[in-house]
Amino acid sequence: MDSKRYAGQLVFGLDIGTRSIVGTVGYKTGNQFVVIAHRVKEHDTRSMLDGQIHDIHRVGETIADVKSQLESVVGRPLSEVCIAAAGRVLRTVTTHVEYPFTGDQEVRQEDIYGLISAGIEQAYQEFIEQNEESDFKFYCVGYSVVRYYLNGYLMGNLEGHKARTIGLDLIATFLPDDVVDGLYKAVEIAGLSVSSLTLEPIAAIQLAIPERFRMLNIALLDVGAGTSDISITNDGCILAYGMIPIAGDVLTESIARHCLVDFATAEQIKRDAGEMEMISYTDVMLLPQTVSSKEIKEVTAPIIDEMATQAAEKIKELNGDKAVSAVFVVGGGGKMPGYTEAVAEKLGIAKERVALRGEEVMQQIVFEEDVKKDSVLVTPIGICLNFYEQSNNFIFVSFNGSRIKIYDNNRLSVGDAALQVQFPNDGLFPKRGKALNFTVNGKHRMARGQLGEAAVITVNGEMADIYTPIHANDVIKVVESTAGEEGHLMLSALPETSESLSIYVNEKRVIVPRFASVNGSLQSNYYEIQEGDEITILNYYTVGQIIEFMDVVLDPHMNLYVNNRLADRETPVYENFSVLWTLETLPTALDLWQEKETDTDNGESEERGDGQSGMDEQAKAAEKSAPEKKEITIELMVNGKPIALNGKNEYIYVDVFEAIDFDLSRPRGKSIVTTLNGRSAQYMEPLHSGDVLEVYWRS
Numbered sequence: 001m002d003s004k005r006y007a008g009q010l011v012f013g014l015d016i017g018t019r020s021i022v023g024t025v026g027y028k029t030g031n032q033f034v035v036i037a038h039r040v041k042e043h044d045t046r047s048m049l050d051g052q053i054h055d056i057h058r059v060g061e062t063i064a065d066v067k068s069q070l071e072s073v074v075g076r077p078l079s080e081v082c083i084a085a086a087g088r089v090l091r092t093v094t095t096h097v098e099y100p101f102t103g104d105q106e107v108r109q110e111d112i113y114g115l116i117s118a119g120i121e122q123a124y125q126e127f128i129e130q131n132e133e134s135d136f137k138f139y140c141v142g143y144s145v146v147r148y149y150l151n152g153y154l155m156g157n158l159e160g161h162k163a164r165t166i167g168l169d170l171i172a173t174f175l176p177d178d179v180v181d182g183l184y185k186a187v188e189i190a191g192l193s194v195s196s197l198t199l200e201p202i203a204a205i206q207l208a209i210p211e212r213f214r215m216l217n218i219a220l221l222d223v224g225a226g227t228s229d230i231s232i233t234n235d236g237c238i239l240a241y242g243m244i245p246i247a248g249d250v251l252t253e254s255i256a257r258h259c260l261v262d263f264a265t266a267e268q269i270k271r272d273a274g275e276m277e278m279i280s281y282t283d284v285m286l287l288p289q290t291v292s293s294k295e296i297k298e299v300t301a302p303i304i305d306e307m308a309t310q311a312a313e314k315i316k317e318l319n320g321d322k323a324v325s326a327v328f329v330v331g332g333g334g335k336m337p338g339y340t341e342a343v344a345e346k347l348g349i350a351k352e353r354v355a356l357r358g359e360e361v362m363q364q365i366v367f368e369e370d371v372k373k374d375s376v377l378v379t380p381i382g383i384c385l386n387f388y389e390q391s392n393n394f395i396f397v398s399f400n401g402s403r404i405k406i407y408d409n410n411r412l413s414v415g416d417a418a419l420q421v422q423f424p425n426d427g428l429f430p431k432r433g434k435a436l437n438f439t440v441n442g443k444h445r446m447a448r449g450q451l452g453e454a455a456v457i458t459v460n461g462e463m464a465d466i467y468t469p470i471h472a473n474d475v476i477k478v479v480e481s482t483a484g485e486e487g488h489l490m491l492s493a494l495p496e497t498s499e500s501l502s503i504y505v506n507e508k509r510v511i512v513p514r515f516a517s518v519n520g521s522l523q524s525n526y527y528e529i530q531e532g533d534e535i536t537i538l539n540y541y542t543v544g545q546i547i548e549f550m551d552v553v554l555d556p557h558m559n560l561y562v563n564n565r566l567a568d569r570e571t572p573v574y575e576n577f578s579v580l581w582t583l584e585t586l587p588t589a590l591d592l593w594q595e596k597e598t599d600t601d602n603g604e605s606e607e608r609g610d611g612q613s614g615m616d617e618q619a620k621a622a623e624k625s626a627p628e629k630k631e632i633t634i635e636l637m638v639n640g641k642p643i644a645l646n647g648k649n650e651y652i653y654v655d656v657f658e659a660i661d662f663d664l665s666r667p668r669g670k671s672i673v674t675t676l677n678g679r680s681a682q683y684m685e686p687l688h689s690g691d692v693l694e695v696y697w698r699s
Contacts (some may be wrong), residue, residue, distance in 0.1 A: 010036070010074065012192075013082045013384035014063065015200075016053070016183060018225035018249060019043065019267065019332070022380040023066040025074050028388060034366045035381065037073035039066050046263060052086070052226070053182035060189025067190050073369075080195035082387045083183055084203045084379065085141050086227045090243045091174045093130070094146070095123040098167035107150075107158045107166055115158075115166055116145065117411065123172035124407075137177040140407055142199035144171050144238040156236060173199050173241055184405065193472070196387045201229035201241055203382035206389065207365075208328050208357045209233055219315045219324040221343070222379060223333030225249045228311055232318045240318040244310045248333025251300050251307075258299045259291060260284055269296065274337050297337055304339050312346030326353040328361075330378040395472035399423075408472075414457055415466035417476055427480040428455045428466055436487035438533040440494060447529070450484030491516050492525035496537040504578040505546065512541055512549055544569030546579055554581055634689040639696070651687040660695065668697040 015022040020042040026035040041062055047055035071078055097119045099111070124140055131138065148155045149167035158166050180197070187194055204222045214233040222229040226249055230242045248270075256266035260283045272279040273296040280290050315324055327347070329340055334356060344354040359373035365381060367373070395408045399417050406412060406420045418428060433449025456479040457464045470476065491497055500511045516523055517536040529535070541549070543560050547569070560567045561580035573579055633646040636656070643659050645651050653674065674681045675694040687693075 010076075010078075011082060011384045011387045012067075012070070012078045012080065013380055013387070014066070014187070015380035015383060016059065016063070016083060016186065018086075018227075018247075021059075021062045021066050022376070023063075023070050024377075024380045024384055025070050025078070026381075026384055028385075032364050032366050033381065033385060034368065035371070036368050037070045038367070038369060038371050038377070038380075039069045041066050041069075042264075052179055053186055056182055056185050057189060059182075059186040063186055063192070064190035067192065079192060081187060081192045082196040082198075082383050083187065083194055084198050084200045084383045084386075085175050085179055085183060086200050086224065086229065086243075090199070090229075090241060091127070091131075091138065092241050093123045093127045093172050093174070094169065094240075095119060095126055095172070096167065096169050097122050098149070098165050100165045101163060104162045104164055107161050107163050109159055111166065112148075112158055115168055116143075116170070119143070119145075119168055119170035120172055123170060127172070127174055138174040139177060139180045139405075140172050141175045141180065141197055142173045142202045144202060144241075145169070146171055146237045146239060147235070171238065171241060173202070175199075181405070196383075198383065198386045199229070199241065200224070200379055201231040201243075202238075203386045204229070204330050204379045205231050205233070205238060206382040206385040207378050208330050208361055208382070210361070211236070214238070217319065217325045219319070219327045221311055221315070221327055221329045221331075221334065223247050223307075223311075223329060223331040223339070224379075225252075225333060228307070228331075228333065230311070230314055230318060232315070232324065234319075242314050242318045244307075244314050246307050246310055247331075248336070250303055251333070251336055254300055254303050255296060259289065270300075270336065273297065274335060293337075300336065301338065304336060304342050308339065308342030308346045311343055315347065323347040323349055325349070327355075328357040329354065330357050330375040332376050334375060397470055397473065398475045400477060412470050413466060414459065414464055414468050414470060414476055414478075417470060418466065418478065423478065424480075428457075428478070430454045430481050431483035433484040433486040436489060436529060436531055438529050438531070438535060440496060440535045441537055447487035447489040449487045452482035452484040455479060455481040489529045490525065491518070491523060491527045491529060491535070494535070494537070497525055501539070501541060501573075501575055503541070503546065503573055503576065505550065506580055507578070510546075510550070512546065514538060515541065515545065540572040540574045542569060543567055543571050543573060543579060546573060547581075634687060634691075636687065636689070637692045639694055645687070652683070653681055653685045653687060653693070654683045655687070656693060656695065662695060672696070673698050 010025055010027050013024045015024075020040050023037075023039045024035060025037045026033055028034075043058065043062055045055070045058060047053070047058040047062075053059050067078055067081075097115065099115050099118065120140060120143055123143070127138065127140075146169035148158050149165075149169075150158055150161050150163050151165055152167070155161065183197070184194060201220060201222055205220050208220050209218055215236050217232070217234040220231045220233075224247050226245075226247055228244045228247045230244070232239045232241075252263060252266045252270050255261075255269050256263055259266060259269060259281065261269070261281060262284065265281055269279050269281055269291065273293040277293055278290055279293065279296070280288065283289050312323075315327070316322060324347070326349070327340075327343055329343070334340065340354045340356065341351045344351040347354070356375045357378060358375040361378065362373050362381070365373075371377070395412070396403055396405055397417055398404075399421050402421065404417065404421055406417055415428070430451040430453060432451055435449055436447040438445050438447075455466075457466065457468070458477045459468050459470060460475050464476075494516070497514055497516060500513055503510055503512065513525065515538045516525075516527070517538060518527060518529075518533050543562060547554060558581050560569070560571070561578075562571045562573055563578055564580070567579075631647055631649055633644055634651060636643045636645065638656055638660055643656070645655055645659055648655070653676065673694065673696050674683065676685060676687075677692050681693070
């Protein structure tokens with residue numbers, strides 16, 4: 001075919017209808033749209049019912065035929081196509097979204113685009129939340145901005161204004177996955193890829209109700225073969241979309257039953273009834289027959305009444321339970337005589353306000369071919385025009401070997417594809433190992449696991465991340481992220497164990513680390529905490545733990561003191577407590593001195609606390625028979641001073657403490673030094689007159 005040059009980018013639009021495939025190719029120049037070629041081909045069989053494809057391959061073959069016819073006219077191959085879906089099982093979501101600026105800022109076109117994209121995404125999330133229990137997967141197939149807001153006030157066009165916040169109300173429309181998939185597959189069979197997907201009522205309204213009319217409360221009623229699609233305008237915007245599952249095919253079926261003909265013949269009778277008084281045909285018995293248009297109108301009247309009733313009820317429902325001011329009817333199904341009058345009657349408005357829209361809405365459409373301008377052309381041309389309004393189509397990508405379809409908002413990323421296939425979110429980001437849980441002094445603590453490796457992502461073999469943009473036919477591979485090491489912790493890592501106790505040992509400050517009890521047992525700082533451990537940080541040491549910490553060996557007979565009171569190895573020692581031990585046998589001397597004092601106070605003959613005599617009768621008798629010893633006085637030199645001891649018949653070293661000023665209960669050094677005649681002395685050594693003694697605290 002000869003390649004031809006055109007003034008603008010060619011747009012190929014397909015109206016894939018229940019009865020026929022309509023193809024239109026054209027381009028936009030200024031405010032006009034030039035239609036280069038327009039072709040229609042009816043399905044050979046009923047491969048589509050109620051707007052939904054039933055035989056994908058037959059529909060694909062019909063599309064290929066239309067495509068071939070158009071290519072021969074335009075002189076170049078057609079590879080991309082704009083399509084529209086019927087609203088057979090249409091669902092809508094209306095949402096509001098706002099975007100704040102950091103200050104007063106001029107609104108740019110990209111700001112508006114970003115706002116619309118945010119609205120679409122929010123609508124999709126709301127739709128998913130509202131339809132969690134649905135067995136079907138839905139796709140967004142179109143949207144319309146209801147109104148814009150500038151700093152909270154309604155605004156027709158945001159661009160160029162200064163704003164602190166911008167917002168919009170948006171209607172998004174959704175169809176089930178199988179409807180969308182059928183359309184895409186049929187187009188692929190014809191060797192085409194989808195450049196734009198919209199909804200049929202959205203496409204039709206592009207042409208049927210120009211923006212200058214949208215200030216009025218108008219309904220667009222697109223009556224096809226399988227469905228009747230509806231949209232409502234008011235206050236300059238599109239307010240709602242809807243659908244009723246009844247259209248021209250039910251009329252054809254009633255004619256087929258009445259005239260005893262096949263579907264195709266009945267379709268022809270239906271069309272002829274609007275143009276001639278008498279229609280000739282051949283029935284299934286191959287007998288020639290004639291029927292008047294009046295008879296056909298009588299046969300179809302009850303069905304037209306039902307169609308009009310349902311259309312009027314849906315229009316009122318979408319318009320806030322009230323009638324619209326006018327209805328524009330497009331599509332072949334709306335051409336049946338009596339239909340527009342019936343709709344007007346059901347709505348309670350003048351019949352002149354319900355009318356077919358055809359040539360009168362095509363003032364800006366230029367046809368290079370001789371084409372009859374009627375309501376059948378509105379939707380296919382609207383599909384082409386919609387290409388310039390929005391490019392909301394789906395693309396296919398490969399994700400870990402699986403081919404997936406994803407809604408294209410012109411800023412898709414790897415993360416969007418992962419979300420589409422429900423790839424686990426923690427499979428994209430580094431996973432933490434299992435946390436370690438335990439308690440410290442009764443309060444819950446946790447040691448977090450380590451982060452693992454992030455997912456390894458490639459797009460078309462190149463290293464990527466979740467933010468990498470993706471496009472049609474990209475090959476995405478994701479190796480799931482890994483988990484890090486489980487949480488682990490040594491006792492020494494707890495901040496409480498880093499705190500220390502300050503105590504005084506033999507008048508010197510000693511810093512000791514705190515002990516920890518784990519599940520009732522003392523553990524060192526090298527203990528590795530286990531799941532569920534109950535840890536108590538102790539605020540004291542025992543005397544024995546201090547001795548062990550300082551790594552000293554004490555004479556087992558030594559006395560121990562805590563804050564100058566006699567203690568033992570189990571006595572607790574808290575912050576700033578003092579501990580004392582001596583290297584001599586001071587404990588023995590002290591015990592003897594205390595015992596001597598006790599004996600003096602209580603008398604040697606006092607009975608013991610358990611009721612037994614302190615001395616049995618034989619001992620008493622022996623004591624009485626022994627000769628009495630005389631008391632003597634001895635004179636000593638103690639620390640360079642003369643001292644006299646008297647009142648006893650013999651003396652030992654410990655007796656000297658009664659005669660000198662030496663307070664054993666208040667330590668003044670590490671230990672007591674005792675000498676006798678220049679040598680080290682024992683506390684039990686006997687003393688004699690003239691002995692020289694030294695007694696003092698060793699520092």
